[in-house]
Amino acid sequence: MGLTKDHQIAGETRNRSSLPDTAKNAVTAMAREVSESCLDSLLTEIVSSYCNVLYATKPELAARRIEAIGYHVGHQLSERYTMERPRFNDHLEAIKFICKDFWSELFKKQIDNLKTNHRGTFVLQDDKFAWLSRVSRDPSTEISGSAKDPENKAAESTSMHLYFPCGIIRGALSNLGIPCAVSADISNLPACSFVIRIKV
């Protein structure tokens, strides 16, 4: 793919003026929270309902529905989180917003590494992706988000868990006017890489 440039994401945030940070902290302090178990339970139920009950014999349809749920969530969240900021000038700015502010709101951490080939493909790596932290892993198997291996149920179920976050990213970018396809690669667990291909 020829991904060359590494963007130092964490370094850049430190350069921000202190005022917006303080304002943001005040908002965060008031923001409502629920126990992580509530969200984890919902995510587990989305996958098990769609894969085992509603579309038990049609994994492709189940995957599409799970992705669609994520898409709606990403679309709405991105609308809320960009309400008071100026428009993004280019794709990279929008992607950096996803890596920093958007990811921080969702996971209380930023994306750890961003790479791009400058031709519309971006790879966002989270070194310890929260939603996979409880997924058991078998080091002998290599799995990618789109790989289909009927022999490996565990791999299939792990990949099912990735359609939701992929949908969130696609929905968020779509709300910013950037149509794209998003897939996930977990060959390097607990790290997870999201590959964004912008449609031109």
Added chain:
Amino acid sequence: MAPAVPRSGDAIFANVERVNAELFTLTYGAIVRQLLTDLEEVEEVNKQLDQMGYNIGIRLIDEFLAKSNVTRCVDFRETAEVIAKVGFKMFLGVTASVTNWDVEGTCCSLILEDNPLVDFVELPDTCQGLYYCNILSGVVRGALEMVSMKTEVTWVRDMLRGDDAFELQVKLLKQVPEEYPYKDDE
């Protein structure tokens, strides 16, 4: 070792890992929306939400028991209070109140005035008959079943239907004596 002391809902909630409620609320909304599209019939959506809640409840009870250190409740009245004050608080960050007891002490209502599931939610007219929060009734039913109480949980009031609070009626059907799910020689 000193016996574990039961902990308050506030104390547990302050110490658990927490996430942005907006993400949780919007995710739940997107699930309901997708189910409405896929299942078409509102009644089927109600059933599916209840089933999802039940599945969640039978798992969450373990975390509840492990973190709350509650001792065996003496009666159903105490059980209801614990659900309202500790259970709701440690997971959703809100407490419920318990009222409308029947004389036998086997049926009561949990009243939620603040419900994070419905932030930003408005139901269109096409969703009449939908119990938007039906997942909650499933959670309560599933969790209680794991501690040997068969219950029937139904919505009496629903703010999304114009009522002034969320009222969940919990009716104890029977207490199942505890049985071991396994035999000695297995």
